[in-house]
Amino acid sequence: MTKKTKYAIEVEKLTKSYGDLLAVDDISFTVSKGEVFALLGPNGAGKTTTVEIIDTIRAPSSGKVTLLGMDVTKNKHDIVHRIGVLPQGFSSFDRVTVRETLQYYSRLYSHRNTDIDNLIELVNLKDKAKEQYKNLSGGLRQRLGIAIALVNDPEVVFLDEPTTGLDPLARHEVWEVLQGLKKKGKTVLLTTHYMEEAELLADRVAIISKGKIIALDSPAELIEKNTDFQVLTLHSVDENVLEIIRKMGFEPVPDNNREIKTRVKFADDVQKILSAVKDAGALYIGLDVHKPNLEEVFLKLTGETLHDGHVVKKRFK
Amino acid sequence: MNPRVVYANLFVKLISVWREKSTMFFTLAFPIILILLFGTIFMSQDNVEFHLCLQDLDQTKSSVDSVKALEAEGKFKITRVDPAVNAATYVRDNKVNLVLVIPKGFEKSLLRRKFFRDFNSSVTITYVYDPSSSSVPTKIQIINAVLAGINQEMSGIPPFIKSAEKSILTRKYRFIEYFIPGIIAMSVMTLSLFGTANSNTELRQKGIIRKLSTTPITRTEWILSDILYQFIIAAVSTTAMLLVSYAVFDVNLHLDAWLLVFIMLDVFAFVGIGMILTRFVKEAQSAAAAANAISFPMMFLSGSFFPIELMPGFLQKIARMLPLYYVNEGLRAAMIFEDTMAALRCATIIGVFAAVVFILGILATKWEEGQ
Numbered sequence: 001m002t003k004k005t006k007y008a009i010e011v012e013k014l015t016k017s018y019g020d021l022l023a024v025d026d027i028s029f030t031v032s033k034g035e036v037f038a039l040l041g042p043n044g045a046g047k048t049t050t051v052e053i054i055d056t057i058r059a060p061s062s063g064k065v066t067l068l069g070m071d072v073t074k075n076k077h078d079i080v081h082r083i084g085v086l087p088q089g090f091s092s093f094d095r096v097t098v099r100e101t102l103q104y105y106s107r108l109y110s111h112r113n114t115d116i117d118n119l120i121e122l123v124n125l126k127d128k129a130k131e132q133y134k135n136l137s138g139g140l141r142q143r144l145g146i147a148i149a150l151v152n153d154p155e156v157v158f159l160d161e162p163t164t165g166l167d168p169l170a171r172h173e174v175w176e177v178l179q180g181l182k183k184k185g186k187t188v189l190l191t192t193h194y195m196e197e198a199e200l201l202a203d204r205v206a207i208i209s210k211g212k213i214i215a216l217d218s219p220a221e222l223i224e225k226n227t228d229f230q231v232l233t234l235h236s237v238d239e240n241v242l243e244i245i246r247k248m249g250f251e252p253v254p255d256n257n258r259e260i261k262t263r264v265k266f267a268d269d270v271q272k273i274l275s276a277v278k279d280a281g282a283l284y285i286g287l288d289v290h291k292p293n294l295e296e297v298f299l300k301l302t303g304e305t306l307h308d309g310h311v312v313k314k315r316f317k
Numbered sequence: 318m319n320p321r322v323v324y325a326n327l328f329v330k331l332i333s334v335w336r337e338k339s340t341m342f343f344t345l346a347f348p349i350i351l352i353l354l355f356g357t358i359f360m361s362q363d364n365v366e367f368h369l370c371l372q373d374l375d376q377t378k379s380s381v382d383s384v385k386a387l388e389a390e391g392k393f394k395i396t397r398v399d400p401a402v403n404a405a406t407y408v409r410d411n412k413v414n415l416v417l418v419i420p421k422g423f424e425k426s427l428l429r430r431k432f433f434r435d436f437n438s439s440v441t442i443t444y445v446y447d448p449s450s451s452s453v454p455t456k457i458q459i460i461n462a463v464l465a466g467i468n469q470e471m472s473g474i475p476p477f478i479k480s481a482e483k484s485i486l487t488r489k490y491r492f493i494e495y496f497i498p499g500i501i502a503m504s505v506m507t508l509s510l511f512g513t514a515n516s517n518t519e520l521r522q523k524g525i526i527r528k529l530s531t532t533p534i535t536r537t538e539w540i541l542s543d544i545l546y547q548f549i550i551a552a553v554s555t556t557a558m559l560l561v562s563y564a565v566f567d568v569n570l571h572l573d574a575w576l577l578v579f580i581m582l583d584v585f586a587f588v589g590i591g592m593i594l595t596r597f598v599k600e601a602q603s604a605a606a607a608a609n610a611i612s613f614p615m616m617f618l619s620g621s622f623f624p625i626e627l628m629p630g631f632l633q634k635i636a637r638m639l640p641l642y643y644v645n646e647g648l649r650a651a652m653i654f655e656d657t658m659a660a661l662r663c664a665t666i667i668g669v670f671a672a673v674v675f676i677l678g679i680l681a682t683k684w685e686e687g688q
Contacts, residue, residue: 100332104325104329109533
């Protein structure tokens with residue numbers, strides 16, 4: 001039965017366990033129609049399980065999920081016509097071309113008027129329309145996956161880690177496609193472990209850790225509410241700089257490529273650190289001071305940072 | 318059920334296999350290679366000619382006539398060994414497995430028996446042979462039969478028991494005609510079993526089944542398209558096998574609707590088993606191994622290649638419990654013996670089996686995950 005609601009998705013006290021493992025632990029949230037909503041968290045946090053329950057692939061252990069006013073456990077047949085899904089690790093038939101694949105999925109929905117050319121153009125695959133799936137690069141495959149998710153002109157689109165495993169260029173190309181979806185006013189539920197992706201694309205972000213939502217708001221609000229500092233980054237620093245800053249009472253965090261990030265609350269903190277480094281005769285090649293981003297929020301909330309979806313423990317929280 | 322969805326699925330499966338040229342080739346080529354190989358080996362099974370070395374130490378008219386009589390039997394191509402050499406050394410040095418030695422005094426003993434009625438007069442033909450060779454017992458058996466004929470003829474008394482052959486068939490069938498229905502049954506089994514278990518496990522492993530479960534396609538539509546696909550592949554493969562058999566071996570087989578019935582039942586039975594396997598194996602490689610474990614014993618035990626009567630009694634009992642046995646028997650009943658009742662009996666048995674495993678296969682097919 002369909003009930004009228006302003007929400008595209010309503011999740012209430014959702015729990016999913018596999019034997020003794022509690023993958024999703026009593027989570028609740030709503031996604032408004034036309035909203036881009038991101039579940040952000042490391043691998044194994046429960047993002048995919050949550051999405052797969054909402055998009056009807058899995059059944060919940062308990063709780064209630066309503067999609068477009070319908071209970072997902074009882075209305076799968078009606079729901080699948082109104083959603084589009086890019087599952088995690090999307091794959092397709094190796095020897096079928098881009099165009100044939102889209103025609104195939106269009107036929108599954110019995111859509112006689114799907115504009116395949118328009119879809120191909122939307123995901124920027126015009127040059128590859130006659131290419132077989134096995135010959136496509138990772139980025140092109142994900143773009144085809146997104147096109148397939150749109151083949152039935154769905155009201156809600158689920159994108160489970162759409163850019164995982166892609167190189168930075170391919171990731172940016174996929175982001176362009178997703179921004180196009182946002183402009184078209186589609187409701188999108190996105191999972192990611194890339195902070196930049198969530199910050200760039202999502203209207204609201206739920207940070208999920210160990211099966212629980214630990215924060216939920218717009219990226220700007222999350223940053224505003226959870227940070228009262230700026231981030232000083234020193235580039236290409238000498239090895240002893242970390243110790244110098246630490247002795248001053250700050251909590252520097254080493255990053256890749258010989259970078260050190262330090263939270264600073266006051267403007268003269270920056271001056272103090274730079275003077276101390278200079279006095280010690282240590283070198284750095286560049287610096288910048290910027291507002292914190294979701295990465296710092298995630299670090300503050302969990303004490304962890306993510307690298308390719310895996311948790312990397314950091315010192316300060 | 319939506320026929321458009323079934324068609325879409327069928328189309329994708331067919332163009333995938335069409336574009337996979339190597340798979341397509343081996344799918345069609347493997348049974349044809351078997352037919353050509355076994356057909357050639359057994360083409361003149363009734364006219365097998367053995368190589369026989371013969372040393373005539375007597376060198377008389379009678380001994381030469383006896384050798385000619387043996388040659389006239391048609392089973393042997395005879396090489397004459399020089400009487401001066403040692404037969405055992407000849408066997409070893411020339412890597413032959415049998416030398417038949419006609420002793421000196423052969424004609425003398427023969428004449429004494431024939432004209433002087435001396436029943437104590439006899440000769441001993443010696444077989445000098447390599448016991449490690451498997452064809453020796455057959456050769457000795459044939460030579461003994463020829464010698465028994467000569468002995469009987471020399472006794473001058475007509476035989477008491479005679480034998481006559483009367484086949485219940487209107488015509489005599491050849492081994493290749495017996496072999497082809499078995500190869501058809503075996504190929505359809507292999508294609509259906511491997512095709513289903515392998516491709517479904519691979520699609521599940523790649524996450525394609527998970528993606529499909531978020532679309533309107535139902536489990537019934539998926540399975541139906543799979544059955545149609547397997548039936549088309551089986552029909553193409555069978556047609557290719559029959560064309561080669563007619564073209565190369567000029568076979569004489571009776572082709573009617575029973576052939577289609579048995580192909581269909583064969584497909585249903587082994588797609589069903591393939592679907593059950595898919596439920597229990599995680600990866601495509603394991604699926605292939607499991608399908609091998611089922612199909613290999615089945616193809617050898619169920620009489621695809623040779624009659625099960627050649628096997629020990631307990632194996633024959635096992636053979637009669639295998640589904641492929643009834644496809645083999647049914648196809649032979651229809652294609653060789655034109656025995657409708659036997660075909661119907663086999664079709665009923667394999668039909669019930671196919672229905673049961675197919676229903677179990679449908680129940681075992683997982684569409685949604687983690688339910």
